[in-house]
Amino acid sequence: MPSVPAGCRRRVGAGAYIALVSTHVPAEARPDAAVTARRWVLHIDMDAFFASAEQLTRPTLRGRPVLVGGIGQRGVVAGASYEARVFGARSAMPMHQARRLVGVSAVVVPPRGAVYSVLSGRVFDALRSRVPVLETLSFDEAFAEPAELAGASVARVEEYCAMLRALVLARTGLTASIGAGTGKQLAKIGSGLAKPDGMRVISPAEQHALLAGLPVRKLWGIGPVAESRLRGLGIETVGAFAALPEAEAASILGGSVGSALHRLARGIDDRPVAERAEAKQISAENTYERDIVTLADLRPAITAMAASAHRRLERDGRAARTVVLKLKKSDMSIVTRSFTLPYATTELSTLSAAAQRSAIDPTELGPIRLVGVGYGGLTMVRQESLFPELDQAMPADIDTDAVDAPEPVVEQPELPVGQWLPGMDVRHPEFGHGWVQGAGYGVVTVRFETSSTGPGPARTFPADESGLSRADPLASLD
Numbered sequence: 001m002p003s004v005p006a007g008c009r010r011r012v013g014a015g016a017y018i019a020l021v022s023t024h025v026p027a028e029a030r031p032d033a034a035v036t037a038r039r040w041v042l043h044i045d046m047d048a049f050f051a052s053a054e055q056l057t058r059p060t061l062r063g064r065p066v067l068v069g070g071i072g073q074r075g076v077v078a079g080a081s082y083e084a085r086v087f088g089a090r091s092a093m094p095m096h097q098a099r100r101l102v103g104v105s106a107v108v109v110p111p112r113g114a115v116y117s118v119l120s121g122r123v124f125d126a127l128r129s130r131v132p133v134l135e136t137l138s139f140d141e142a143f144a145e146p147a148e149l150a151g152a153s154v155a156r157v158e159e160y161c162a163m164l165r166a167l168v169l170a171r172t173g174l175t176a177s178i179g180a181g182t183g184k185q186l187a188k189i190g191s192g193l194a195k196p197d198g199m200r201v202i203s204p205a206e207q208h209a210l211l212a213g214l215p216v217r218k219l220w221g222i223g224p225v226a227e228s229r230l231r232g233l234g235i236e237t238v239g240a241f242a243a244l245p246e247a248e249a250a251s252i253l254g255g256s257v258g259s260a261l262h263r264l265a266r267g268i269d270d271r272p273v274a275e276r277a278e279a280k281q282i283s284a285e286n287t288y289e290r291d292i293v294t295l296a297d298l299r300p301a302i303t304a305m306a307a308s309a310h311r312r313l314e315r316d317g318r319a320a321r322t323v324v325l326k327l328k329k330s331d332m333s334i335v336t337r338s339f340t341l342p343y344a345t346t347e348l349s350t351l352s353a354a355a356q357r358s359a360i361d362p363t364e365l366g367p368i369r370l371v372g373v374g375y376g377g378l379t380m381v382r383q384e385s386l387f388p389e390l391d392q393a394m395p396a397d398i399d400t401d402a403v404d405a406p407e408p409v410v411e412q413p414e415l416p417v418g419q420w421l422p423g424m425d426v427r428h429p430e431f432g433h434g435w436v437q438g439a440g441y442g443v444v445t446v447r448f449e450t451s452s453t454g455p456g457p458a459r460t461f462p463a464d465e466s467g468l469s470r471a472d473p474l475a476s477l478d
Contacts, residue, residue, distance in 0.1 A: 032203040033155040040149040040157050041273060042131075043179045043187035044164065046123060047196040049140035050079025053119050054109055056173050057476035058435055059455045060447055067108045069095050072289035074369070078111050082196050109423040112473045117315065119172060119477070126171040130164065135273045141191075143184055145273040154203045161199040173451060181207060183269025185220050207267045212239025221261050226253055241265045281324070282316055284308035285372025291330050292368040295361045302359060305373040306352035313351075313375050319344035321377030323354035328370035335365065344379050351375060420444045420463065427471035431459060435476070439463065450476045 046052065050068040055061045065084035069077045075095035084106065089098040099106050120139040127134055127142065135143040149157055161178040168176045179190020181202040189210070194200040202210060217227045219238050229252060235241050241249065242265035249265075250258035263269070284305050292298050302325065313320060321344040327335045337358035345351065355373045362368050420426070420439040426446055427433050434448035434456065442463050449456025461468055 030154060030203075032205045034153050035203045035205050036151055036153050037182050037204050038151060039145060039182060040152060040180055041182070041184050041187040042144045042146070042161065042164070043184070043191040044127060044142050044144065044168075045177050045179075045191040045195070046140035046168075047175045047177055048079060048081050048085070049120075049174070050111065050116060051081035051084070052174050053116055054112075055081060056119075057115060057451045058109075058447070059449050059451070059453065061107055061109075062455075065089070065102045065106050067095065067098050067102065067106055068111050069098075069108070070110070070287070070289075071095060071108050074287050074289060076287070110421075112423075112425075114311070115473050115476065117312075118474060119174065122172045123168055123174065123176070126168050127164065130167065133273060133275060135276055137276075143187065143273045154201050157201045158199065161201065165197075165199060182267070183264075184271050184273070185264045185269045186211075186267070188220065189214070189218065211265065211267055212237060212242065214238045216241050219261060219265055221257070221264070229253070238265050280378065281374045281376040282309055282312045282320070282378065283324070283326075283372055283374030284312065285326060285370055287328075287370045288368075292371070293362050295359065295363070298359055298362055298368065298371070299356065301371040302355050302373060303352055305371050306355045307348060309373045309375055310346075310348045310351060313346060316378070318378040319346045320351060320375030321345075321379070322375070323351055323358070324372075324374040324376060325355050325358035326370070326372035326374065327360065327365065327368050328372075329365065330367040330369050335360065338376075340377065344377060425471040425473045425476060426468055427475070428465075428467050428469075430467065431457075433471055433475045433478070444468070450478050452478060 051066045054066055054068060055064075061081075063083060064081070065087065066079075066081040067077055067084055067089060068079040069075050073096065077089060077091055077093045077095055077098045079091055080089040080093075080098065084098070084102050087102045089101050089106075095108065099108065116139055123140070124134060124136060124142065127144065131144040131146050133144070137143070146160065149160060152160075157180050161180055165176055165178060168174065175197040177191050177194040177197060178199045179187045179192065179194055179202070180200070181187045181190050182204055186202045186207055190200040190202045214237065216222055216230050216236055216238055217224075219241070222230070230236070230241060233252065235244070242262065244252075244262065246259055246262045249262035250256075252258060253261060286301070286305060286308075288301070292301060306323075322338055322340045324336055324338045329335070337360070339354040339357050341350065341354060420436045422436050422438055424436040425433070426436060428446070428448070431446075431448040433450050434446040437445045437447050437458060439445070443460050444463050444465070445458055445460045446468070447456055447458045
């Protein structure tokens with residue numbers, strides 16, 4: 001760790017720190033430390049979650065600008081480490097743009113959903129050991145309203161947040177930022193102010209002044225259209241919006257929505273924290289490097305997405321009855337078709353065959369850039385078919401000798417023995433688990449390391465090395 005005083009360093013990824021001037025004031029030194037609130041809502045947000053997960057399980061990447069996502073022309077950044085964000089890279093940015101901003105030091109790795117899912121589960125399990133009710137928003141963020149903080153002081157809330165952050169770090173090796181306020185809006189604003197690897201408790205004494213100075217876009221529910229409408233009226237801050245009569249806010253943004261946003265702008269946020277309902281659909285989708293233009297190419301793509309969604313279905317533990325096929329054309333229009341089975345099942349072959357029944361020949365539909373498969377009608381009750389051979393029968397026009405689908409951006413395609421892609425998880429009987437750093441010209445370079453090893457050695461092999469094999473990405477968590 002760099003020799004920087006503890007009060008002047010901040011963790012920006014798994015094991016990486018940057019020096020800074022500390023802006024955190026100890027709770028006991030805050031002039032509002034004794035201020036209390038009837039309720040305290042916390043917003044827990046993992047720091048650069050996807051990139052930090054890669055830095056955790058691949059220690060060589062710690063402290064380096066990591067971009068998680070696809071590498072093709074249509075590749076999109078799924079996550080960027082704070083070292084990459086310094087250069088302006090961010091999530092949802094085209095990968096080619098992010099790589100150009102970061103330069104030659106950028107490390108691009110493909111997403112590993114299985115790893116993120118397991119780490120997310122560990123994070124939420126750790127939090128639930130202290131806060132039974134969590135309202136999870138995504139893989140890496142959640143709201144909480146601990147009962148023991150009702151009526152607590154700012155100082156007590158800071159102590160509690162520090163405890164949760166230490167717990168998550170100890171259980172997972174990852175850092176979380178936490179914001180706290182009298183409602184969800186303020187808690188989320190607080191976590192944004194706390195990033196990376198910090199906490200920010202917004203007390204009732206400061207919330208109105210803090211809200212008033214924020215851009216109106218920071219208000220939950222204000223998107224680009226509403227922002228443009230308000231800006232056209234000269235309203236650019238939350239404070240200016242809050243100063244409007246509620247009836248005027250409602251007329252500008254619509255009755256119930258305008259009134260609700262006006263309440264949030266005034267710091268009134270009584271929305272409860274509650275466990276979210278179970279997902280109504282589980283799906284997987286990929287954008288492809290080259291448009292799919294034949295049915296022979298579309299069939300394997302559907303099979304791959306059905307299998308990817310099925311892996312998530314297995315982790316969910318429920319069975320599905322409805323199978324939805326999503327096709328995005330090159331002109332960005334979307335076509336969806338669904339097939340409903342007479343019973344709920346977890347049988348991959350049955351679900352995959354149902355997805356294939358909805359396929360549309362690209363020569364009729366037009367070039368396809370994205371393929372997705374979703375499973376709906378989810379239930380814990382499952383029933384096996386009396387005639388599975390009929391449900392699993394493939395449509396008559398499927399050519400079982402069809403060529404492989406175009407290479408996807410997100411999912412790593414199955415490759416022949418001896419062919420490797422950067423970012424792949426591999427295993428060697430002598431050196432253990434590792435990942436491909438580079439391949440080409442008949443050789444492959446592998447970095448052998450996991451979350452528990454620290455930075456590991458890199459070794460280069462012939463591409464057809466018999467001892468090298470694809471490995472389960474979850475082994476990198478060991």
